[in-house]
Amino acid sequence: MTPRVLIVDDSLTVRMDLADAFRAAGFESLVASDAAQARALIAVEPLDVLILDVMLPDGDGIEILREVRETEVGKELPILVLSSEAEVSDRVRGLRTGADEYVGKPYDVEYVLSRARELMAARRRPQTNVGLAVLLIDDSLTFRTHLGAALRDNGYDVLYAESGESGLRIAATERPGAIIVDGMLPGIDGPTVIRRVRLDAALRAIPCILLTAALEPEAELRALDSGADAFIRKDEDAALILAKLGALLRTARDGGHALETASVLGCKKILAVDDSVTYGTELAKVLESEGYEIILAHSGEEAIEMLSVQSVDCILLDLIMEGMSGNETCRLIKSSPGLRDVPVIVLTSVEDRASMLEGLALGADDYIPKSAEFTVLKARVRAQLRRRQFEDETRRVREQLLRSQIEAAAARSARELAETRAQLVEQLERKNVELETAYRELKTAQTQLVQSAKMASLGELVAGVAHEINNPLAFVISHLDTTRRSLAKAQPDPQTLAPHAKEHWDRAQSRLSEMHLGLERIRELVVKLRTFSRLDEGERKVVSIRECIESLLTILDHKLKGRVEVHTHYGEPDEIECYPSLLTQAIMNLVTNSIDAIEGEGRIDIRTGLDGDAYQIVVTDTGHGIPPHLRDRVVEPFFTTKAVGQGTGLGLSIAYSIVRKHDGTLELGDADGGGTRATIRIRTTQSEAG
DSSP, X not given: OOOEEXXXXXXXXXXXXXXXXXXXXXXXXXXXXXXXXXXXXXXXXXXXXXXXXXXXXTXXXXXHHHHHHTSTGGGGOOEEEEEOOOOHHHHHHHHHHTOSXXXXXXXXXXXXXXXXXXXXXXXXXXXXXXXXXXXXXXXXXXXXXXXXXXHHHTTOEEEEESSHHHHHHHHHHHOOSEEEEESSOSSSOHHHHHHHHHHOTTTTTSOEEEEEOOOSHHHHHHHHHHTOSEEEETTSOHHHHHHHHHHHHHHHHHHHHOOSOOOTTSOOEEEEEOSOHHHHXXXXXXXXXXXXXXXXXXXXXXXXXXXTTOOOSEEEEXXXXXXXXXXXXXXXXXXXXXXXXXXXXXXXXXXXXXXXXXXXXXXXXXXXXXXXXXXHHHHHXXXXXXXXXXXXXXXXXXXHHHHHHHHHHHHHHHHHHHHHHHHHHHHHHHHHHHHHHHHHHHHHHHHHHHHHIXXXXXXXXXXXXXXXXXXXXHHHHHHHHHHHHHHHHTOOOGGGSOHHHHHHHHHHHHHHHHHHHHXXXXXXXXXXXXXXXXXTOSOOEEEEHHHHHHHHHHHTHHHHTTTEEEEEEEOSOOEEEEOHHHHHHHHHHHHHHHHHHOOSSEEEEEEEEEETTEEEEEEEEOSOOOOGGGTTTTTSTTOOSSOTTSOOSOHHHHHHHHHHHTTEEXXXXXXXXXXXXXXXXXXXXHHHHO
């Protein structure tokens, strides 16, 4: 799209001169001769550049500038101000109101066109105000609220502090993008806050704006002396503060990322400070003929005020002036972080060696006697500009080199770290897969080994042991029964026995009873061992579960001894295909365990019936129960929770093996109210169940 420029000036010559130049450069040129025409065009025409004269027949160009800056579109519009006024106050007023550039008349057309292009290019750069934090330090709640709202409306994040001390703490922890501080604060004042910021290596680059309600000229001098980048009176509106803040942030951004050094042959701004109007005017003519733009100031105070709103490339400073001297002005300039790199050349008409040494000690870059011959002065100015150019270029190249080295090192470290991390992750994943595979194989092998050991080798061992014990056990039991029957027949009358004989007789009878009880336990163990070793014997057939349970309860009646009640609940169907003797043995073992678990009186419930696709036999008792952590172990062969000599450790193991032979499961759990619930589940079909 064709860029559009509006030129506002009451001089037809200026309007046509600039309009033709911009049109030749590819712009669409609009012109206005007074404030009314300018306002009408600004209201309806989209603009890319605005050029404003200060003195208009029906108004003030600076007032139009203020109105434009207060609009949303006008905040970022490049604006150049033209004026033939020589007063520094007009230049300062224009720049403070928001002008991007102030060009004195007579002007250089090429310079105006070049600056317009530069400002347009700068406006097209990505802005980073959104999310940028601004620290506002002020003890006035009203002012903080008002300015804070304006900052937030313009996309800034706002941090607040009521005193200098709290502001410094916040700055140290939050690292804001800019600081706006009131000059008068409880505790340490605003200038002291800025000085401390400038002394902190981590904070000194933060742009600082000092606000004050004071009106005396010394207030601004104190602000700049402290290191503030800008000075604004609090009676100015928020738009001015926002404009100045934006300018400072743009400068900081551009300075932080610019790698090219401006050409020494380009147009440079030179601030000439001299209380002699005649000499200043002559000096300006000479330097303007060399292509420099000259800004005139007539005192040190005006120079400091000008530098607060206008950056320059070189300063020519008269030594002896009314008010602030040249050396004092030089000291203030060189003590300001934003100005200390600007070359300062002190001019004097007095050969005063002491003053010259003082000026050089205060930071002056050169000291030149005044004369009507400006050849030496022009050469010294060029030399200082070249020196600054060389220093800037060297510093930026060094910064670029260092930044490149840091970025390269960071990239190399990140790449090596990523490669190492990828290798480690790959190794870990591979090892995890290997470990998981090995673990599964180990568990499978362990399970198979345990099952084989329990059901094969252990079965063979148990069968052999039972066979070897059975024959001698049968002989001993038979002999013992014969002896007991003989003693019973020959039992004498207790009345005829002597006391010691009766005692020996009773002891013999007791020992025989103990021997008989022990042999019965051994025979019970042998029976269980033989049962455990013969789980593969027999054929499956359909039997009545009710008959099996009633039969085994008859066998166990002597163990119930009237102290344990047994309740049966037979569900449908009653018949099931199974190994009858083995399943009866499994149920008997569960009931026997329940009887042994009940101390004193108790109750056993036996329930049968179909539950889903499985036939279920549940034996519940009111005994002491099985601890949860032992329920997986009690089905292991020879593991028992009973005292030594009171259990074989085979009852539940045999029951578990029998149920597995039926492709069923044996589950042990807690019964309601205490005791144990043992559940046999054997999968069946509806046809079998029927």
